[in-house]
Amino acid sequence: MSEPIRVCVTGAAGQIAYSLLYMIANGDVFGREQKVILTLLDIEPMMGVLEGVVMELSDCAFTLLTQVIPTADPAVAFKDVSVAFLVGAMPRRQGMERKDLLSANVKIFKVQGEALNTYAKKDVKVLVVGNPANTNALICSHYAPTIPKENFTAMTRLDQNRARAQIAQRVGTDISNVQNIIIWGNHSATQFPDVANGTANGKAITDLVDTSYLQSEFIETVQKRGAAVIAARKMSSAMSAAKAAADHVRDWWLGTTGTFVSMGVLSDGSYNIPKDIVFSFPVEIQNKQWKIVQGLNIDEFARGKLDITTKELLEEKEEAMAICNAN
Numbered sequence: 001m002s003e004p005i006r007v008c009v010t011g012a013a014g015q016i017a018y019s020l021l022y023m024i025a026n027g028d029v030f031g032r033e034q035k036v037i038l039t040l041l042d043i044e045p046m047m048g049v050l051e052g053v054v055m056e057l058s059d060c061a062f063t064l065l066t067q068v069i070p071t072a073d074p075a076v077a078f079k080d081v082s083v084a085f086l087v088g089a090m091p092r093r094q095g096m097e098r099k100d101l102l103s104a105n106v107k108i109f110k111v112q113g114e115a116l117n118t119y120a121k122k123d124v125k126v127l128v129v130g131n132p133a134n135t136n137a138l139i140c141s142h143y144a145p146t147i148p149k150e151n152f153t154a155m156t157r158l159d160q161n162r163a164r165a166q167i168a169q170r171v172g173t174d175i176s177n178v179q180n181i182i183i184w185g186n187h188s189a190t191q192f193p194d195v196a197n198g199t200a201n202g203k204a205i206t207d208l209v210d211t212s213y214l215q216s217e218f219i220e221t222v223q224k225r226g227a228a229v230i231a232a233r234k235m236s237s238a239m240s241a242a243k244a245a246a247d248h249v250r251d252w253w254l255g256t257t258g259t260f261v262s263m264g265v266l267s268d269g270s271y272n273i274p275k276d277i278v279f280s281f282p283v284e285i286q287n288k289q290w291k292i293v294q295g296l297n298i299d300e301f302a303r304g305k306l307d308i309t310t311k312e313l314l315e316e317k318e319e320a321m322a323i324c325n326a327n
C-alpha cells in the first residue's frame, strides 16, 4: 500500500460529486492499493450540506479513505493535491446551451487556476467537468502558468461512453466489444462523435451499421444526450457524469492498453486544429502522460464537422478571455 495522495473534488456538495466521491473512495479510480485524502471544496452557503456528505463518507467505512477535509477555502482544498476534479460550477437548465454558462462559470476557473498555481503540486492532474468544460479548462490553465499545460484536461468521456452505448445497442453486442469511437472537439452540440476507426466485435462499425444512421441520427443523439437527460430528469446528468469522470482519471492515472480514449486537451496543431484551444482528441496514455493518436484519416465529412466545432471553441475562447480581462 503506497502513501496516500491528496485528491480535491470541487462542487463537493453537488449532484455529480455525490456519485463521484463514492467511486474515488472505493478505489475505482486510483486502484485498490492507493489510499486517498479527499479535500472537498464548495461555497460557504453549502457547508452544511457538505457536512452531511462528510458524515456519509465516514459511514461508508472505506478502507482506502485516510482523511476528509471539507472547506470553502481554495487554499486549503488545493494544498499539495496530486489530482483535482473541478466539478463545481452552475449546471444548465432546459433550453440553454452549455456555452450560455460561460459568463457565470468562467470566473470560477480563473480563480481556481490561480489557486492551483499557488497551492497544488506542480504535477497536479486537473480534470475540468464544469461547463463549458473545454473553455473552462483553457482558462484554468491560462491562470496557472507554473503548471504544465498538458496537466489540464476537459471531460468528453461522457460523450464517448454515450456513443459507445448507442453503437453497442444498435449492433446488439456488449459495451466491452465496442472500441475506439472518438469524440472530436467541444463538449457541446457541435462535438463530432466519429466511428470511422471504431470496431464492434472486432469488425469495422462502418461495415456493420448503415452510413445514413451513423452520419445523422447517431451523431445527433450523442450531441444532444445531455439535453435529453435534462428534459427527462429536470436536472443534468450526474451519475453518468461521475462515472465518466472516474473513467477519465483512472485511465490517466493507470494508463490505456491498446485502445483510444477521448479527452479535451490543449491542441498542439494535430489534425490542423488551431493551437491553444482545448479540443477533444483521441489519446493513448502511458506513465501518466497522454499522447494524441496520430495519422488517422480525416475525410471530407469529418473535416466539415471538425471545422464547425473548432469555430465554436475559438468563439468561446474569445468570449471567455474578454470576461476574464474585464474582471
Ligand SMILES: NC(=O)C1=CN([C@@H]2O[C@H](COP(=O)(O)OP(=O)(O)OC[C@H]3O[C@@H](n4cnc5c(N)ncnc54)[C@H](O)[C@@H]3O)[C@@H](O)[C@H]2O)C=CC1
Pocket: 010, 011, 012, 013, 014, 015, 016, 017, 041, 042, 043, 046, 087, 088, 089, 090, 091, 092, 108, 128, 129, 130, 131, 133, 155, 156, 157, 158, 159, 187, 236, 237, 238, 241
Ligand atoms: N463535462 C461533462 O460531461 C459534464 C459537465 N457537467 C457540468 O458539471 C457541473 C456540475 O454539475 P452538478 O454537480 O450537476 O451541479 P450541482 O449544482 O448539483 O453542483 C454544483 C456544486 O458546485 C458548487 N459550486 C459553485 N461554485 C463553486 C465554487 N466557486 N467553488 C466550489 N464549488 C462551487 C455549488 O455550490 C454546488 O454544490 C455543471 O457545470 C454541469 O453543467 C455536468 C454533466 C456532464
Ligand SMILES: O=C([O-])CC(=O)C(=O)O
Pocket: 091, 092, 098, 131, 158, 225, 226, 227, 229, 230, 236, 237, 241
Ligand atoms: O448537458 C448538460 O448540461 C450536462 C452535460 O454536460 C451532459 O450531460 O453532457
